[in-house]
Amino acid sequence: MSFELDGFDRDAFIASTLAEDLGEAGDITSQAVIPADARFTGTMASRDAIVVAGMGLAAAFFMRLDPTAQIQILTEDGASVPAGTALLRVQGKARALLTAERSALNTIQHLSGIATLTRTYVDAIAGTGAILLDTRKTIPGLRRLEKYATLMGGARNHRMGLWDAAMIKDNHVAVAGGIGEAVRRAVRAGIERVIVEVDRIDQIRPALDAGATWLLLDNMDPATLREAVATVDGRVPTEASGGVRLDTIRAIAETGVTYISVGRLTQSAPAADIGLDFASL
Template sequence: MMFNGYNEGLVESIRLWLREDVGAGDVTAAVTVPAGHQSKGIIHAKEEGVAAGLPVAALVFEVVDPALTFKALVKDGDPVAKGTVLAEVEGSTHSILTGERLALNLLQRLSGVATRTRKYVDALQGLPVRLVDTRKTTPGHRMLEKYAVRVGGGANHRFGLYDAVMIKDNHIKGAGGIAPAVQRARAAIPHTMTIEVETENLQQVDEALSAGADIIMLDNMAPGLMKEAVGRIKARAPHVTVEASGNVSLQTIYEIAETGVDVISVGRLTYSFDSLDISLDLNERKEG
């Protein structure tokens, strides 16, 4: 089974995560459930939210036991109510129990990210602004969590330190200013790579504009100051993308969007979410 066009690395991770949980084997299942016992596991939501990670859960069970049959009953991105059956997995009871916890852990976390993202997307209804995530992800789970953001209706910022230049306060200090930082970056990177500069005040905004930044981030600015900065940027360089970042919440995001920024980045999408409560119950048992 392929997941979003990517399989080999995810399978390797799943095997590593299974070794962490299963070790030499599931002792409890081995001593309580007869060999050859067959079951059907019903995976259901215990609260409302947005489903995400069903192909990942399917891949977990496939890695555990290719003979297991996994059937998704909803699609990633579907809103689900409390009690909705998300999927069924059928086959060896030992195998289902071995993969259960990892499959649910991933499904719960990714659905939690998608659910939170959808709330932020809904809060921006009617405004032409793009919601994106950040690099504030769980180590080892970035690809999955960023996938869940897309499932929830958001978009991805850079994936890592390697795919875009983002000049932040410490880079500016190390380079000796915004202008030399942008100049050195422009001379070194390919023409296909963008340069983003983080700014905290109007003076830095002007410096970033003069230096030729492709994207200007307005970091932790009050809405009034942010609106002034957007006006200044669009008047001088309408092609420059303006990003708002810092202390964005469901209560503040609409006001931030009204300032005219193009993009709002929200770290809370992947570091401050509640996992969706999802469970697996065996409801059909038979001897193999």
């Protein structure tokens, strides 16, 4: 039932999320309507076919408000389940469970929505050898969680932040005075991973000669991507990025690129339809 991620403070996240909902007065509806000694049992279930992500975190919300609650997690993160699947059962103090309900649902709906969309993209490029990556286009404060959800959907994580790899883009190049010079500066700084964005074939060799370790091929059509991959000739990994959609990703993957990054996995994924129905004991 535990939910632990490197760099993610679960307890602080739960506390701040509940505090946002409770305010100063607390759950005035449950306090007024539900007897203090009432107990509930509830089942959380998917209403659509989804890929599950965040079950342990959802359970932790209930446990925070009712440490004596009995919780049974019925499916694992990363599982693809049909509509109507029971995901979690919980039994405990009615007031506490009702108070935690929306925070738990918001979290698992958001994360499972990302995982579900990610799996759709992964399935679209199956068999091509290309690997799907997420991006830094995440909701502020939720990056670790959202990138966890893309992992559950079958993608790999790209950069976690500005600190774990250099990514030289057009604005960096403009200030540095050229791609080659920008890359050389990063190499001289001792940065091991130097990702360079290029949007023209003639930028590839200067980037490679200066020491780029990864090329991001930005907004190139499939024909140009094939030419770029041939020019790189396996010297470094290649990443197709920009304007990737579900109806175009297969053709992009078939150009031979190593990776394809998709911002909409975290930026535009719809929430999964998951409900929680309670009954009195």
